[in-house]
Amino acid sequence: MDRILVVEDDRVWRQIILGGELERAGYSVDTVTNLAEAIEKLESGSYHVVLTDISLDLEPENYDGVKLLQWIREKYPTIKTLAISSRPVLGFKKEFFKKRYGALEYIERKDFEPRQFLELVAKAVRFSKEASQRIEGNDARNKDSYSRR
Amino acid sequence: MNVYTPLTDGYQQMHMASLDRLIDQTPTEDLVRLTTYLRRYISPLVTRDLFTRMHLNKLLQQHEISIVTALILDIRDFVQMTWSSERVVGLNAVANFLETLFSISIQIAFENKGLVGEFAGDRLLITFGFPGPGDALCADLTTSVLQAVRTAYNIHKMVEGIKRNWNLPQVLRQFDIGIGLCAGGPAWIGDIGSQWRREFTIISTVVNIASRAEELTKNEKMMVPAPAKKIVVDQIIIEEIIKQVGIDNLSKYDLGEVEVRGLNRSIPLFQLAELDTSLFPSSPSIAPNDMALSTWICEYIEGAMERQVSSKVHQLLSDVGRIVTSVPNQEITLQQIMNKVIEMFAVETATLYLTDPNTDELIFECILSDSANPPKRGDRLPSGTGVVGWAVDNKKEVLIADVHQDKRWYGKIGYDIRSMLCVPLLLHKRVLGAIQIMDKVPGKFSLNDLNLMVAFAGSAAMAIENARLYNYASMSTQAQRDIAEALTSSLDLTVVLDTIMETLQKMLNVHTATLYMVDQNTGELIFENIISKSENPPKRGARLKTGTGIVGWVVENQEEVLISDVREDERWYGKIGSDVRSMLCVPLIVKERVVGVIQAMDESPGVFSEEDLNSLKWLAASAAVAVDNAAQFQALEEAKSELETAHRKFIASETMAGLGDITGKLTHTLTTKISAIQYFAQHMLPRQGGESVQETSQLILENAQMALAEIMKMREPLTEWNLQRVDVDQALAEVAEDFREGLESTSITEVNIIHKPATHSLPIFSGKGQIKYIFRNLLDNAIRAIEEKGKPQGTITIHADRQQMDGINWAIVQVEDSGIGIDVSDLKRVFELNYTTRPEGTVGGYGLFWVRLTVERLGGAIDLKSSLGKGATFTVCLPLMSDEVES
Numbered sequence A: 001m002d003r004i005l006v007v008e009d010d011r012v013w014r015q016i017i018l019g020g021e022l023e024r025a026g027y028s029v030d031t032v033t034n035l036a037e038a039i040e041k042l043e044s045g046s047y048h049v050v051l052t053d054i055s056l057d058l059e060p061e062n063y064d065g066v067k068l069l070q071w072i073r074e075k076y077p078t079i080k081t082l083a084i085s086s087r088p089v090l091g092f093k094k095e096f097f098k099k100r101y102g103a104l105e106y107i108e109r110k111d112f113e114p115r116q117f118l119e120l121v122a123k124a125v126r127f128s129k130e131a132s133q134r135i136e137g138n139d140a141r142n143k144d145s146y147s148r149r
Numbered sequence B: 001m002n003v004y005t006p007l008t009d010g011y012q013q014m015h016m017a018s019l020d021r022l023i024d025q026t027p028t029e030d031l032v033r034l035t036t037y038l039r040r041y042i043s044p045l046v047t048r049d050l051f052t053r054m055h056l057n058k059l060l061q062q063h064e065i066s067i068v069t070a071l072i073l074d075i076r077d078f079v080q081m082t083w084s085s086e087r088v089v090g091l092n093a094v095a096n097f098l099e100t101l102f103s104i105s106i107q108i109a110f111e112n113k114g115l116v117g118e119f120a121g122d123r124l125l126i127t128f129g130f131p132g133p134g135d136a137l138c139a140d141l142t143t144s145v146l147q148a149v150r151t152a153y154n155i156h157k158m159v160e161g162i163k164r165n166w167n168l169p170q171v172l173r174q175f176d177i178g179i180g181l182c183a184g185g186p187a188w189i190g191d192i193g194s195q196w197r198r199e200f201t202i203i204s205t206v207v208n209i210a211s212r213a214e215e216l217t218k219n220e221k222m223m224v225p226a227p228a229k230k231i232v233v234d235q236i237i238i239e240e241i242i243k244q245v246g247i248d249n250l251s252k253y254d255l256g257e258v259e260v261r262g263l264n265r266s267i268p269l270f271q272l273a274e275l276d277t278s279l280f281p282s283s284p285s286i287a288p289n290d291m292a293l294s295t296w297i298c299e300y301i302e303g304a305m306e307r308q309v310s311s312k313v314h315q316l317l318s319d320v321g322r323i324v325t326s327v328p329n330q331e332i333t334l335q336q337i338m339n340k341v342i343e344m345f346a347v348e349t350a351t352l353y354l355t356d357p358n359t360d361e362l363i364f365e366c367i368l369s370d371s372a373n374p375p376k377r378g379d380r381l382p383s384g385t386g387v388v389g390w391a392v393d394n395k396k397e398v399l400i401a402d403v404h405q406d407k408r409w410y411g412k413i414g415y416d417i418r419s420m421l422c423v424p425l426l427l428h429k430r431v432l433g434a435i436q437i438m439d440k441v442p443g444k445f446s447l448n449d450l451n452l453m454v455a456f457a458g459s460a461a462m463a464i465e466n467a468r469l470y471n472y473a474s475m476s477t478q479a480q481r482d483i484a485e486a487l488t489s490s491l492d493l494t495v496v497l498d499t500i501m502e503t504l505q506k507m508l509n510v511h512t513a514t515l516y517m518v519d520q521n522t523g524e525l526i527f528e529n530i531i532s533k534s535e536n537p538p539k540r541g542a543r544l545k546t547g548t549g550i551v552g553w554v555v556e557n558q559e560e561v562l563i564s565d566v567r568e569d570e571r572w573y574g575k576i577g578s579d580v581r582s583m584l585c586v587p588l589i590v591k592e593r594v595v596g597v598i599q600a601m602d603e604s605p606g607v608f609s610e611e612d613l614n615s616l617k618w619l620a621a622s623a624a625v626a627v628d629n630a631a632q633f634q635a636l637e638e639a640k641s642e643l644e645t646a647h648r649k650f651i652a653s654e655t656m657a658g659l660g661d662i663t664g665k666l667t668h669t670l671t672t673k674i675s676a677i678q679y680f681a682q683h684m685l686p687r688q689g690g691e692s693v694q695e696t697s698q699l700i701l702e703n704a705q706m707a708l709a710e711i712m713k714m715r716e717p718l719t720e721w722n723l724q725r726v727d728v729d730q731a732l733a734e735v736a737e738d739f740r741e742g743l744e745s746t747s748i749t750e751v752n753i754i755h756k757p758a759t760h761s762l763p764i765f766s767g768k769g770q771i772k773y774i775f776r777n778l779l780d781n782a783i784r785a786i787e788e789k790g791k792p793q794g795t796i797t798i799h800a801d802r803q804q805m806d807g808i809n810w811a812i813v814q815v816e817d818s819g820i821g822i823d824v825s826d827l828k829r830v831f832e833l834n835y836t837t838r839p840e841g842t843v844g845g846y847g848l849f850w851v852r853l854t855v856e857r858l859g860g861a862i863d864l865k866s867s868l869g870k871g872a873t874f875t876v877c878l879p880l881m882s883d884e885v886e887s
Helices: A011-024 A035-044 A064-075 A091-101 A114-148 B013-025 B028-040 B044-052 B056-060 B078-088 B091-111 B141-165 B205-216 B235-245 B288-326 B330-345 B386-394 B447-489 B493-508 B549-557 B610-688 B691-719 B728-746 B768-788 B824-829 B847-857
Strands: A003-007 A028-032 A049-053 A080-085 A103-108 B064-076 B115-120 B123-128 B176-193 B198-203 B231-234 B252-260 B265-272 B349-355 B362-368 B398-400 B419-427 B430-439 B512-518 B525-531 B561-563 B582-590 B593-602 B723-727 B750-756 B763-767 B793-805 B808-817 B861-866 B872-879
Touching: A003 A011, A003 A035, A011 A028, A011 A049, A011 A114, A011 B610, A028 A035, A035 A049, A035 A064, A049 A064, A049 A114, A064 A080, A064 A091, A080 A091, A080 A114, A091 A103, A103 A114, B013 B044, B013 B056, B013 B288, B028 B056, B028 B198, B028 B288, B044 B056, B044 B091, B044 B288, B064 B078, B064 B091, B064 B141, B064 B205, B078 B091, B091 B115, B091 B123, B091 B141, B115 B198, B123 B141, B141 B176, B141 B231, B141 B235, B176 B205, B176 B235, B205 B231, B205 B252, B205 B265, B231 B235, B235 B265, B288 B447, B330 B349, B330 B362, B330 B430, B330 B447, B349 B386, B362 B386, B362 B430, B386 B398, B386 B419, B386 B430, B398 B447, B419 B447, B430 B447, B447 B493, B493 B512, B493 B525, B493 B593, B493 B610, B512 B549, B525 B549, B549 B561, B549 B582, B549 B593, B561 B610, B582 B610, B593 B610, B610 B691, B723 B728, B723 B768, B728 B750, B728 B768, B728 B793, B728 B808, B750 B768, B763 B768, B763 B872, B768 B793, B768 B808, B768 B847, B768 B872, B824 B861, B847 B861
Parallel strands: A003 A028, A003 A049, A049 A080, A080 A103, B176 B231, B750 B793
Antiparallel strands: B064 B123, B064 B176, B115 B123, B176 B198, B231 B265, B252 B265, B349 B362, B349 B430, B398 B419, B419 B430, B512 B525, B512 B593, B561 B582, B582 B593, B723 B763, B793 B808, B808 B872, B861 B872
């Protein structure tokens, strides 16, 4: 089963909106409220996608969500991330953010639309799986070359 | 040597007690008189009689005695005899002769209980009947007459013996004596004279008549030749002798009525012939013990007097000693000393002066006087004034019987003063002052008093010095305590300096003192604290250039100075009171650095001593520490205060940023919530189906979208402060253009927005969002005002221009609308939070509030002029970037 981790401090959004939509779509969902719990979950289990709340009002690096995105990209490159925020930003800024922090998408809460959202998540899961396979394939090739020797 | 012990001689304890009582009750001068009488005039027989009957006090009475008999003895032709003897045998022989004659005569007189009075050359007066009636031995006229007659006869016998038996030179053997007797009259017996010389005196007509009677013996023609004696007596003597021996046993010769000079009357006188005095009652002879008793009584009295004086001195000294050791306060000491003096000498007026060591003036310290207008304590006399001045200058005690006859007498303390005793208070040859006692009675004070006072003054001087030292010590302690207290209770430099100056004033009693601090940067001297009588003293904070005056010298040399007269000092600057003469100046040194100077001044030259300088140095040391502490504290306080100011500024500058921060969080939360509502309305409710749900969801959706829009609008001016150069007119143009487009697209409202371009560039330092936010809101407001008129047609005129006010260039933006206007009473409230004219239930009430906040944050101001129905004009002033900054 495809596994999703939701990091969100607002109870309604965490359980009902995000958690609810994902479960109804048949995902295996874990929810946590902060950075520490998120890291704990990520260290102990494997996930395809992490959905995290970010607050981007001032310095992005100061926010837990942003830190989490950076940490995941370094430590678990196969996990795909989606950022969700209350802050509306212009299109080019959104692209800049995604590139910089490695998030697959920057979702504005006011524009939240369930269908689009689930499509996004499905895409992210697929990307995650592809990435894993690529890495496994590399590993296998490495093994082959090793055994052939 | 006679060793006489009265107790073993049968005298009882009671006699001793009586004598002691007499001594206790009798003033010293009377005791002295008593012993003089006992030694010189009184018969030992009388003495013994009076002593055994405890009547010695009778000898002290100086008054009339009712009946006496007087005997005058004179040597015939003494002048001739002396003259002859001078050349033949010398005057020594004459003196020896007289000595023999008189001593035997006195012996005879004493045996007959006579009172031996004056010697006047060759004359001797003996009185009988003393000390008066009531005495068993001298009870009456008869007794005294018989004693006198027997004395006269015995002396004659003695003279005859001398002439016959003694190996006298021929020239002296030719002498003869004459005796006059008179009885039955009163006499006054006592001492008369001045304090210089008082003499035992008998005043009596009886004596005068006896004298006249004796003179008759010179008249050979009148005298009956031997065997009649040359004894002339008056009628009463004759009568008394006849009473005693009978008329047959007396042979007498009538000399007739003899005139007595000055009496204006004649008295019958008689010459006595042979008389058998053995017919008289026997008279006791004088035993050795009688002489011894007399001597013993005298010695006893004198011993007692000595003991009395020494115990008085002892008592006094011990009292003073107590004062010396116990009393901490000089004033009390002086008072106690004077109380002792008054008590001791029983005088009316006593004064104590202390000398001023600086001026040598005499200062009244303590005066006990019954005068209505005594000198005040603290009054001063120039040195050398009066008797006191003399005593102080000469370091000698003075005893004056009558000050009116003394040239030194100053005469200002009570005119009726006569006696005076003045003793300097000496301590190690240093004169501290003088004690003076005075009395209206002339010659009141004796040499004893003087000696007593001298002894007393020595102790008193010590007491005063002690008190002074104690005062000084306690003052120092007090000063230390004051300063320590000031230091601990207040680290405020001003308070500490005030305390130091107060202490200085107390310790040195100065009228002018200054404390300077040294400016560590410029080296200037800063007046910190000044005690001055001057009406126009330098102000705190006034400055002196480095090196100015004596103070400047002290700072540069780090040395204290003691100047007795600044006028003779080249360093003297002369600006602080031209009447300054004496000066003390001490640097305040902290860690080898001069931080300030204390200066004490006086109008008289030579006022300050080394001791004062030491006091000031000590004070300066404390002050230096205090100043250092306080300065450090002050620096700390200043740093703290700076920090506080910075913090306040920081908080002030952060208020808006903080507000932005909070707004950011708030908008985040609100957006999160409202987005959730939006989600429910949009995606959850439709899934449930049904018409009503559709309507509800629509409502939720609308509200949520509205809230979101407002929140987005609000966060803009607060959260995005990317400050840059923004042209006001350009921003205004852009906003106007946006609105025109918006208005055209809806075509609901016909509002004409007229933008009059500015004639200058109007650069301000702002976030572009903020400035546009202001204008957008003002235009929003203007359109709403026009819509509210009911007829959605109108004009908005916007215009920006440059204007100079208070030296600052401003961008003035005016937004004028033809809308409904605002009631004058509401004008002030327009910019407050939650003020709105919109119907209830709609979001609003903070637009203009945020506008005002934003304008103010940009350093500008906003104003509104309007009246109901006549439109409104908003004026926004924003500070233009200065040209330099711009370039």
